[in-house]
Structures are given as C-alpha cells and as structure tokens.
Amino acid sequence: MQRMMLMGMLAAASATVHAATGVALVHGTGKQTNAYGDYWQADMVEGIRNGLADRNNLLVVNCDFEQYMWDDRAAGCLAGQLTNFIQNRNIDRLIVITHSNGGNVMRWILSNPTWDARYPEIIRRIVKVDAIAPSSAGTPLADAAIAGNVFETSLGWLLGYKSDAVRQQQLGWMATYNQQYLLGTGGRPALPVAFRDVVGSDVVSAIWSSQAYCGGYTQSVGLEITQNWLSSCSDGFIECSSAQAAGTLWFKDRSRTSGGAVLNHNQSRRACFGLSSILANDIRE
Amino acid sequence: MTMKKQILLASLLALLVAGPVRADDRAMLPATAGDLVPTHLLASEPAAAGRLDARAPRMRIERRPVHVSWALPAGSALQPVPQPFARPSREYWTDVSATELQRGVELPLTAPGAVIRLSPSDVRGGRLQADGVQLRIGGHTLSGTRASRTVAGARTLAATGMTVPEASLVMQLRPELGAGPVRLQAAGASGRYVVHVFEPRSALTVTALADRDDLLLGQRLHVEVSLREGDRTRPLQAAGGFLRSPDGTTTVLDYRDDGAGHFSVDAVPLHASGVPGLWELHSFTVGDDGQGHAVRRDTTSVFAVAVPDARLSGLASTRRAADRGIDITLGLIAASGSRFAVSGVLYGRGGDGHLVAGAYAQSAAWVAPGDGALVLHFDPASLAGISAPYELRDLRLQDQPAVSTVERRALALRFAQP
Numbered sequence: 001m002q003r004m005m006l007m008g009m010l011a012a013a014s015a016t017v018h019a020a021t022g023v024a025l026v027h028g029t030g031k032q033t034n035a036y037g038d039y040w041q042a043d044m045v046e047g048i049r050n051g052l053a054d055r056n057n058l059l060v061v062n063c064d065f066e067q068y069m070w071d072d073r074a075a076g077c078l079a080g081q082l083t084n085f086i087q088n089r090n091i092d093r094l095i096v097i098t099h100s101n102g103g104n105v106m107r108w109i110l111s112n113p114t115w116d117a118r119y120p121e122i123i124r125r126i127v128k129v130d131a132i133a134p135s136s137a138g139t140p141l142a143d144a145a146i147a148g149n150v151f152e153t154s155l156g157w158l159l160g161y162k163s164d165a166v167r168q169q170q171l172g173w174m175a176t177y178n179q180q181y182l183l184g185t186g187g188r189p190a191l192p193v194a195f196r197d198v199v200g201s202d203v204v205s206a207i208w209s210s211q212a213y214c215g216g217y218t219q220s221v222g223l224e225i226t227q228n229w230l231s232s233c234s235d236g237f238i239e240c241s242s243a244q245a246a247g248t249l250w251f252k253d254r255s256r257t258s259g260g261a262v263l264n265h266n267q268s269r270r271a272c273f274g275l276s277s278i279l280a281n282d283i284r285e
Numbered sequence: 286m287t288m289k290k291q292i293l294l295a296s297l298l299a300l301l302v303a304g305p306v307r308a309d310d311r312a313m314l315p316a317t318a319g320d321l322v323p324t325h326l327l328a329s330e331p332a333a334a335g336r337l338d339a340r341a342p343r344m345r346i347e348r349r350p351v352h353v354s355w356a357l358p359a360g361s362a363l364q365p366v367p368q369p370f371a372r373p374s375r376e377y378w379t380d381v382s383a384t385e386l387q388r389g390v391e392l393p394l395t396a397p398g399a400v401i402r403l404s405p406s407d408v409r410g411g412r413l414q415a416d417g418v419q420l421r422i423g424g425h426t427l428s429g430t431r432a433s434r435t436v437a438g439a440r441t442l443a444a445t446g447m448t449v450p451e452a453s454l455v456m457q458l459r460p461e462l463g464a465g466p467v468r469l470q471a472a473g474a475s476g477r478y479v480v481h482v483f484e485p486r487s488a489l490t491v492t493a494l495a496d497r498d499d500l501l502l503g504q505r506l507h508v509e510v511s512l513r514e515g516d517r518t519r520p521l522q523a524a525g526g527f528l529r530s531p532d533g534t535t536t537v538l539d540y541r542d543d544g545a546g547h548f549s550v551d552a553v554p555l556h557a558s559g560v561p562g563l564w565e566l567h568s569f570t571v572g573d574d575g576q577g578h579a580v581r582r583d584t585t586s587v588f589a590v591a592v593p594d595a596r597l598s599g600l601a602s603t604r605r606a607a608d609r610g611i612d613i614t615l616g617l618i619a620a621s622g623s624r625f626a627v628s629g630v631l632y633g634r635g636g637d638g639h640l641v642a643g644a645y646a647q648s649a650a651w652v653a654p655g656d657g658a659l660v661l662h663f664d665p666a667s668l669a670g671i672s673a674p675y676e677l678r679d680l681r682l683q684d685q686p687a688v689s690t691v692e693r694r695a696l697a698l699r700f701a702q703p
Contacts, residue, residue: 029446068562070688072345100446114351114626114649115685123353141447143585144376144483164342164562166448172587175370176563179498180589180690181683187364189630189645189679192355222445224435225455228400228485237446265446 022057022091023048023283024082028100028135028269029165031064039099040269047276048097051283059085065101068164069108070115070181078105079118086125094125095283099269100238101165103134103195104174104182107246110191111183128194130250130279133238133268136185136197137245138174140229141237142166174242184246195247200235200263201254203227211261214272223264237265251278310602310614313697319366321693323501323593326620328654329687330557341560346624346686350650352660354610354667361642363630365679365695367498373490373513374584376483377569383411386474389421392467393579396487397460398434401469407476408452415456421468422458434459450479460486465578482581488515491582493568499589499690502554508586510540510548512572519580520546521572528552530590531562538566546572554590561688564590591689595619597682598656603703610664611703613677617657623687625652627659629680629697633671642678643671649685674701 025048027039036045040060049058063077085091098106106129113119135142146166167173184191204211205223223236233240240252253263257273268275316322381390392401403418405411415429415436422432430436433456439449449455458467469480489512496507512519524540540550552566566586574580598616606612615627626649635641644667648659661677680697683690 068342070342070344070561072343076343076345112626112647112685113353114347114647116345116347117349117351120351120353139446141445144481145447145449163448170585170587171372172370172565172585173563176367176498176587176589179367181688183645187362187368189363189642190358190361192353216444222437222441222443222447225400225437225442225457226445226447228398228457228483266444 019093020054020057020090021052021093021095021283022059022085022089023052024059024061024085024094024096026061026078026096026098026102026106027063027065028102029065029163029169031066032062035062036060041271043271044269044276047271048279048283051280057089057091065105066163066165068168069105071164074105074165075108076116079109079116079122082122083118086122092125093127094122096126096129097132097279098129098134099132100265101135101169103129103131103136103246104168106131107134107136107182107184107191107195110193110195111181113192123192126193128196129247130196130198130282131247132198133200133235133243133263133265134197134246135169135238135242136174137178137242138169138171139238139242140171141226142169143171144229146170178245182246186245191247196250197244197247198250198268199240199243199252200238200265200268201233201240201252202262203234203236203264204262211273215264215267215270235263235265235268310600311698311700313597313599313601313694314699317695320695321499321501321690323596323692325593326596326618327502327592327594328621329592329594329623329684342562344561344686347649348624348651350648352646352648352662354644354646354663356644356667356669357630357642359635359641359670363642363679365630369495369498370587371492371494373492374582375485375487375490376481377581377583379480381478381480383474383476383478386469386471386478389468389470390480392469392480392482393581394464394467394482394484395489395574395578395580396464396484397462398458398486400455400457400483400485402449402453402455402481403471404450404453404479404481405476406478410475411478412452413454413471413473415454417471417473418454418456419470420458421470422462423465425462429454429456432456432458432462489513489519489572489574489580489582491521491568491570491572491584493566493584493586495566495586495588497588499591499693500554501591501593501691502557504553506552506566506588508550508552508566508568510550510568510570510584512546512570512580512582514574518547519572519575521548521570522546524548524550524568524570526550526566526568528554529565529567530554530556530558531564532559534558540568557592558590563587589690591684591691592687593691594621594623594684594687595625595652595682596692597680601698603698603700605703606662608665610662610668611675613661613663613698614658615661617652617659617682619652619654619657622651622653624649624685625659626683626685627661627681628683629661629677631663631668631671632676632678633668633673635671640676641671644668674699
C-alpha cells in the first residue's frame, strides 16, 4: 500500500517537473514587428518572465492587428506563432497574456476552434488567458474615430487613418460579432478555457501626481477630450463594462496594484504599480 | 478546465462528413419566429483568398475537418436569438467645403461643453490650428483657442488610443459659453472637411433600433428612429440615410414619417458584398428641442448579412457515438462549395431534474455543392452534467470563409435517447 502511494506521488511529481509552462504576450491594435520594445517594453516583459521556471519559455507575439480579428494576418498569424512556440519549446501548459484588442483576436481563436486545424491544438494547451483591458464590447472611441469616415465612400475622398481593427472595435460591430461569432459574453456559450479580465478603472492625469507618469505622460491632454465619450469607470480607452464583457473578472486595478493605483490603458501594458509582478506570480500558481 | 481536453482534431474521424441523412431520420422542429432560415439558395462567389488588393481582408481557408465539444458551466443562461444593438447618439457629422467654412457654417448645439472636430481631406493645405478658427456663439466671436477648454490634435489623441484622421483639430468648448447655434469659420480653409459635433452633456438623443441583428441577402431589416429627451419622446422633423455594405457600396434609403415625428426605414440588401464584414445603416436626423433650437443627430445600426449559399435540409439523426458520446448528423444542402460549420448547445436534464444547457459543440468541413451532412459530436466528458431527454438549441450553420451565419435555429431538435 505504502509502495503504491509512493509511486503515485512520484508520478505526480514527475508530471509537474516535465510540464513545460510557457507564456505568450499578445499585443493590441497595431502592426508590430518589435512588440518587445515598442508595445510592452523590457521592464514589463522581463518582469513577467520572472514567473517562469524556464525563462526561455516566453513568446512576444508580433502580428498585424490592424486587420479584422479573423484576418489571416491577425488570428492566422497569432495561431502560427503560438503553434511554433508550442512545438519548439514543447509547451504543454500555456498562459496567454493579452492586452486590449489582442484579447479579441485570442477570443476569435477560442470561439472558432474549427476555423483552423491549428486552433484546437493551441486551445488544448492553454490553461488560462489573462486578458488585460480587453475591448470585448468595443469602445466608443472607435466609433468617434471612424464613424465620420462614412463620408469617404459617399463623397469619394479619404479621411486618412482607416483600420479594420478600429472599425471592428466600434460598439455596434463588437455587439454583432459577440452575438454572431464570438463566445464568452453574456447570454453566449462559455469559452473552452478561462478568460480572465484585468480591468483598469480610472485615469490619473494630474501633473502633480506621480501615478500619472508611469508609462508616459503625453496622453494627459488627449484624455481630457476622450473621457467625454467614456463612462466614469474606464481606463481612458476602454470602459470597465467592455473590459469585463467576456469571460470572468480577475481583478480591477485598485484591488491588486501597489498602493491601490489605477491602471490607465497605456499603463496596463507597462510595468506600472506592480502589474508585472502580479502576472509573474500568477504564472507560478 | 477539463473541457479543453475534450477538444479533438477531427482528422481522427471518418464520421465528421457523413453522407446525406436518410429520409427516415427524424425531422428537425419547425422554425420559430426569430430564426434565420433560407427559403432559397444562391451560389456564392469564390472565397476571398489571395486577393490582390493589399487592403482587402485575407482569409485562410482550412480544408481539414475539425470538430470540438466542451461542457458548459452549470447555470449557463443562454440567449439563442441575437439581440440587435442600439445606443443613444449625441453626435452628428457634416461635410463642408473650404468655401463654406471660409464663409462660416452653422452648427446647432443643444448643451454646453460640445466637442467639435474638424478633419480635412487635404491633410497638408487643409490643416487648421485653433487660432485660425473663429466661433460665434451667444453674440460673442472668439478664436478657437479662447472658446475652448481643451484643444488637441490627431497626434495627441492617438497617444490615448483614439486614432482620429490625420491633421484633425479637436476643440472642447468652454461650458460657460452655453448652448445654441454656433457659427464656425476658418479663413484659411482648403479642400473639404468633415465636421464632427459631439455633445456629451446633452439630454437629447436619437436611437435607431433595428428589428434584427442578422439577415439573409434579400431579407428586410426594419429600423425605427426616435428622438428622446430624457424619458420623453420628441418628434423628429426629418430623417435620411443610407445602407453601406462591407465593400463600401452605398444605397440611399427612403425614411417614412408616421405623422407624429417618428421615422422608420426598411433596408433590403440585394447584392452580396465583395468582402466579408458587417453592414451598416447610417441615419441622419433633424429635430428640435421644443424651444426653437435645431437638434441634429446621426446614428449607425450594424448587422450581419449572409448569402444563403447553404441550408440545413431539415433532416437529422442522432446516435450513440463509438466513444459513448452523442453524434447528431445534420443534413445540409449547399449551392456552392465552401467550408461550412455547424454549432449547437445541447440541453439535457441536470442534477436537479431541470433542463439545463450542458454542452457546446462545433464541427466544420469542406462541403461540395449538393446534398451533404455535418456531424455535431458531443464527447462523453462534455455530457457529464446532463442526461436524457435532450434538446439541441442555438443551432447555427456558418459559411466560414464568408464569415457569415446562413441559418440559425433557437430550438432544432428534441430526442429522448440518441
């Protein structure tokens, strides 16, 4: 009996030792070629890496997220990089950390596993998705930025910046995508893996507040304008209701950050107020 | 979650793409109001793979069959009929020429603190600074700088994530200037401009409520447009707008007034879009605030349109699968070859004896034109929380390369034993 128990314990321990945990960082809107330096920056990436037993098991995804989530340059690119990472590093326990619209691209893969034969193999290895400030229900700022562009088609002149990713993050578009093609929001079937939301709840932009400077101060003037479109609970880009529209709430900024600081939309992809340590600790669990 | 372990590649299966269901198999339940059911089929254009236009979406079309299933959390409260989305609008857009802007354009405002954005077509010659803009409001003429509490350009807003068009100028007016008509003038205007007015503090809103969230080519979308002030409805004086397909094609629509200032419009998408995406119905309205001041509001309704290139035949069969799960074979008639997917939620009797949502399954394969079938496979682990009798709900048939839902049934099948 004792021998059997010992063998069982050894088998369990062996399984733990050989389980290769990996982390993938998935950026938000934009075409990234150096997301390590440009999107996340070294302090954030290296802080998260501290949670890994094998520090090489970290992937910083670089894809073209100016596209619709279902475009091959978005979900297809993400699936390709995750598949290569899983195969090259023998990852059998994958934690995906997304920011902003990256959560939508990841949720496309989770919601449409039959779209691409690579998707089920990726999903099979994911233990959880930590979705930081996901635009799961869109953002009014996308509507405000793009809605006037309707004139371009009726009048024949272009209004500069156009991005399918921004178009997709309009409130009405995300509402329709959530009902038609995506899972995990209210009234829809649950996703096949845990999708845990990290929610930024406010913006501190006062020039005398040290909190305003982490991640850069340049957006403070713009935030005075953009806050007009957003509800009182927002990170300056995503409303709290959107950030927790899919999956389950992991935490709101104040409940876990150092000193109860809030995370604006820029700070939630940077090593601000202990966020990288929170994520690293979560990897170890 | 253990459900991820239930996800299987269907390359293991020969049963995924079954032959046509037999005529003696059970019939699906009749469609109900709110279901999306093709009455006739149309062959669709070939999928958009490999388009030469770099701006067009790129599709990766999978050829291998894939199927998955997983258990749903206990207590899942599901809504099988998509609900149309609507939100109150406090904003409007207008398009003006440089000549008009040099002379001055009238912008009705209903509340203090409006945000005005000017976006030029000519991003070099048409770029305006706040000092180069004049606003006449309440008998005062002020420069844009003096009239504004905050001024920002495209680059500043981009830093927040709000990607307005290049060379845009955004001004939030000082609240103490009040409301009422504003005359906006810019002597140095060049080219054309889109002027966007957003009134975050206004109680006057317009909502366009559609009767559905998805439809098939040739079906009708009905939209009701109404102006509200708080809880009260106010009459609109005029409404107009157009339908915009994902490829940018627009169709001007005819809005009807019911005589009491409520407008409605019917839109019927007749031609398939050249690219996947969602359709938009743009409504532009004019009303008044009851005190002689004009109220302008624009709003957009978003919905999905599918080419009915396949439908469920109405025949289905159920059987106990080799792995002790449940296979539901669904007959399919395809007008064109594509990769089609079926998905559905299996309800069954839960531990407390009530019917509960227990499992979700999705299955996709390439289907040639003609009669075929797809098999929804619920593996044993996905069925752990439910037992007979069963109901298959929220059944959807999707054309994956077209990113479209071609059929949707709230309740498709009841069966006691597979």
